[in-house]
Amino acid sequence: xxxxxxxxxxxxxxxxxxxxxxxxxxxxxxxxxxxxxxxxxxxxxxxxxxxxxxxxxxxxxxxxxxxxxxxxxxxxxxxxxxxxxxxxxxxxxxxxxxxxxxxxxxxxxxxxxxxxxxxxxxxxxxxxxxxxxxxxxxxxxxxxxxxxxxxxxxxxxxxxxxxxxxxxxxxxxxxxxxxxxxxxxxxxxxxxxxxxxxxxxxxxxxxxxxxxxxxx
Amino acid sequence: xxxxxxxxxxxxxxxxxxxxxxxxxxxxxxxxxxxxxxxxxxxxxxxxxxxxxxxxxxxxxxxxxxxxxxxxxxxxxxxxxxxxxxxxxxxxxxxxxxxxxxxxxxxxxxxxxxxxxxxxxxxxxxxxxxxxxxxxxxxxxxxxxxxxxxxxxxxxxxxxxxxxxxxxxxxxxxxxxxxxxxxxxxxxxxxxxxxxxxxxxxxxxxxxxxxxxxxx
Numbered sequence: 307x308x309x310x311x312x313x314x315x316x317x318x319x320x321x322x323x324x325x326x327x328x329x330x331x332x333x334x335x336x337x338x339x340x341x342x343x344x345x346x347x348x349x350x351x352x353x354x355x356x357x358x359x360x361x362x363x364x365x366x367x368x369x370x371x372x373x374x375x376x377x378x379x380x381x382x383x384x385x386x387x388x389x390x391x392x393x394x395x396x397x398x399x400x401x402x403x404x405x406x407x408x409x410x411x412x413x414x415x416x417x418x419x420x421x422x423x424x425x426x427x428x429x430x431x432x433x434x435x436x437x438x439x440x441x442x443x444x445x446x447x448x449x450x451x452x453x454x455x456x457x458x459x460x461x462x463x464x465x466x467x468x469x470x471x472x473x474x475x476x477x478x479x480x481x482x483x484x485x486x487x488x489x490x491x492x493x494x495x496x497x498x499x500x501x502x503x504x505x506x507x508x509x510x511x512x513x514x515x516x517x518x519x520x521x522x
Numbered sequence: 523x524x525x526x527x528x529x530x531x532x533x534x535x536x537x538x539x540x541x542x543x544x545x546x547x548x549x550x551x552x553x554x555x556x557x558x559x560x561x562x563x564x565x566x567x568x569x570x571x572x573x574x575x576x577x578x579x580x581x582x583x584x585x586x587x588x589x590x591x592x593x594x595x596x597x598x599x600x601x602x603x604x605x606x607x608x609x610x611x612x613x614x615x616x617x618x619x620x621x622x623x624x625x626x627x628x629x630x631x632x633x634x635x636x637x638x639x640x641x642x643x644x645x646x647x648x649x650x651x652x653x654x655x656x657x658x659x660x661x662x663x664x665x666x667x668x669x670x671x672x673x674x675x676x677x678x679x680x681x682x683x684x685x686x687x688x689x690x691x692x693x694x695x696x697x698x699x700x701x702x703x704x705x706x707x708x709x710x711x712x713x714x715x716x717x718x719x720x721x722x723x724x725x726x727x728x729x730x731x732x733x734x735x736x737x738x
Binding site: 317320384388391392394395396397420421422425426458459460493494495496497498499501502503505506507508509510512513514516517520521 | 533536600604607608610611612613636637638641642674675676709710711712713714715717718719721722723724725726728729730732733736737
């Protein structure tokens, strides 16, 4: 597949998959780069790399302080990439996505993540609600983020194995996914808008967990 | 000026400026909407509204718990809009931007903020370092967010008047702006990438402040 953009290509070179070829502006014209990656947003560099190396979801909850982000109905590549970047920065164990239809690690996601996907474990599962049930049976606590939930996101004790489930901004969590959560939490809203961006929600939640685990 | 997108137009209608005209898909063809707003991302609705009502920066630090976000060198409209949305959600007093060159509230920013700019106080200042000096003389503590700073972002006590300064991802804070900060803080990084997205940084910082102020 193709990756483009300075950070995305650099991190692919530092990451797990082989970089097969790199094109840089100057060697080839900008129009050729745009044609190769399908976007004007290449910053002068495009690479051909091996397919994205998804991991087995079974391995993500091994550590006693495993932290997994599960995405339900997050379709936007900008948001998916931004969530991956924050998850990598916060040292999350990995990100779980539904295996069909929803999202995948496309060139636009690599770019939006600033290459974080190269260092992050991302797994696909057939059914997200079933995965959450499995995670609970492995001792994880599953928290769903949903605008309007009564519990502020800083209230739970996030030590131990944790899965955070994030839904789409428009529709929230699907009923079976919501039902598989141990607890719903929300970032309190102090303004007039009724929701936050899902990537902003992810960043605030991830760093609340980092804070709690660093300074108990 | 023009605003486009469902949330941006709805919030303009609920907000402070007059909406002069609305075009909806069906009444006019999609191509006409795209021509009007200059983007394919209009979601079927475009409006003409009054110019953006910037506020006077002098009023932003009046409250005893004023919380102001100051942006230094944040040029990307997606990031500026996303920061405005999180600031509105967290109940910030306002956002301060340099008055020339850097950013302004463009149609793309309105769209990226999901219309949050309509309810948020945004002020332009001639010189950001001078503004920060003024803020300190009014009793505010000024925190600069900079990747690599020794102090984790949750360490300060954010009660009282607070200004948070965010810089560009590539270059960080300019020297005079950095010098005008009382303290530099960073979101600790646990992965391999060396920085977070500036809008993710803003979300985590804003909600750490909300947490501290809600549950002391």
